[in-house]
Amino acid sequence: MKLKLNVYPVIPDMEEKIVEIVNKAVENRAKLVEIAYGEAADHVKKRILNCLNRKDVRSLYSRLEKTDKGWGRIYLHFRW
Numbered sequence: 677m678k679l680k681l682n683v684y685p686v687i688p689d690m691e692e693k694i695v696e697i698v699n700k701a702v703e704n705r706a707k708l709v710e711i712a713y714g715e716a717a718d719h720v721k722k723r724i725l726n727c728l729n730r731k732d733v734r735s736l737y738s739r740l741e742k743t744d745k746g747w748g749r750i751y752l753h754f755r756w
Contacts, residue, residue: 677706683724684714691727698736701754709737709752716748724750
């Protein structure tokens, strides 16, 4: 199962949506979560990464993969 979250254009409650989709992935035992931030500025990417690196969120996923080519995306991999 793959879940997607598009935060482009930037939404004000982005951190809440990220935590919500990570929790949903844990409940449904998803293998992958894709967070697309698009052509947004670097500070948006930093906000997303800071949210994902919080201690309570970091313990839920196993690996993080970043891509910068074209549309910016961050992939969260889960190991069950």
